[in-house]
Amino acid sequence: MDRQDQLILKALQRDSTAAIADLASRLGLSTSACHRRIKQLEADGLIAGYRAQLDPTRLGLKLEAFVEITLTSQSREAMDRFEEAVAGFDDILECHLMSGSADYILRVAAHDLEQFDTIHRNCLARLPGVSAMRSSFAIRTIKRWGGYPV
Template identity: 45%
Template sequence: MAVQIDETDARILRLVQKDARLTSAQMSQRLNLSASACHRRLQRLEATGAIEATVALVNPRVVGRPTTVFVEISLASQADDVLDAFETAVARIPDVLECHLMTGAYDYLLKVVARDSEDFASIHRRHLARLPGVAKLQSSFALKTVCKTTALPV
């Protein structure tokens, strides 16, 4: 469901996507808007779901998870119960940061983080190879991150 976003709301969203720690007073100075108006708009953006959550982005290298692997998964069947069982099981794997149902050559694309290739081999053996309904897995290691953002264009 799309929410009505005016230019001031968009400017607030751009600011909080860059730095969610900004106070309403700091935002108000950057936006030339009163602190109370900034606060009200932030509350409305949160209440309408335009802002889903405020989180800290953890540096994967610092916490020992510098290896990113993209895993393409094809299922043996497209039946609802197979899809549901797969999605429930994959959501329980802490190393999987993202899982997307896809169109095209494979059914799901996973973004997995690991310490190194040996750690990924363990994740593959313990979790990925045991996912229900899997017919084929293909893994690709990211060699370099060229660009990365969590900020949506608004």
């Protein structure tokens, strides 16, 4: 990956809807060269896909929770069961296997505390092998994730 590829990745993380011709012009490339580079970055797996970045507050999701999970066992079977269950719940936005005191950290968004309670009862409480769960609520987002440094 050279400097041009890095610039392409930075630009696409900011706005993946830009026309290739506009992107090429900004980077001093021909349209065909820019297109070829993007296709190669996709083929190499550096670009894993394209998504719309939605505004959670406009969707009414005013509450964001980070839930620390500790399992009763760290056996492969227990972790596989937990991870398979997590994958089945759309209300769990992210799940990260962690080092430190918690085994996993989950990110959940809800309209309000009442909806979080429903998610807690119908989703989080049904996750297998959980010995402890601790929820922390974001008061305000200072910096939203905007892409990886390239």
